[in-house]
Amino acid sequence: MxxxxxxxxxxxxxxxxxxxxxxxxxxxxxxxxxxxxxxxxxxxxxxxxxxxxxxxxxxxxxxxxxxKRGPLRDDDCYWDYGKARCAWSEYCEYRYAFGDVHLGQSCRLKSASLDLLFHYI
Incomplete structure (x- = not known):
């Protein structure tokens, strides 16, 4: 590695x-x-x-x-500059909201975090 x-x-x-x-x-x-x-x-x-x-x-x-590790909240999503998209693309998406200053702040969870929590039981 x-x-x-x-x-x-x-x-x-x-x-x-x-x-x-x-x-x-x-x-x-x-x-x-x-x-x-x-x-x-x-x-x-x-x-x-x-x-x-x-x-x-x-x-x-x-x-x-x-x-299986994945993001649980919007703060866990971030921008992958190498791929020019949100990292964790299966869980996160680019969704701009007023006040976002940089690309990473616009990456947000696609679905409810409660669904993702059940992967850890």
Whole structure:
């Protein structure tokens, strides 16, 4: 895998087998200042998603499945300048609203985020 020097990567590790009855989840965010990491919208999104999963009565696993990752809110959609369109094109679309200053602000979810949340149960 070739890692782009301009991209923030999230490394996620989960372990539910080492100690019977105990689970551990670890998130590592590249290029994030560890002192200010709690201000990171990426980490806050992951923590919120895990908490939502933990309290959901239909959750089938102990951890949020990471097999399929997609945006959950308009803020997760952004403009892909290389492809000249919104990234996550299957979930996001370009929809200008008055007050948008740059292209990334005009990328919005196509469908309700509640539908997307159920991918994580």
């Amino acid at each position: 070739i890692r782009s020097p301009r991209t923030k990567y999230i490394t996620y590790y989960e372990d539910a087998e080492s100690i019977p009855g105990k689970t551990t989840a670890v998130w590592e965010i590249d290029k994030a200042n560890h002192r200010n990491i709690v201000r990171s919208p990426i980490l806050m999104r992951e923590i919120w998603l895990q908490m939502w999963h933990d309290i959901h009565p239909k959750a089938k696993s102990h951890f949020v499945t990471k097999a």
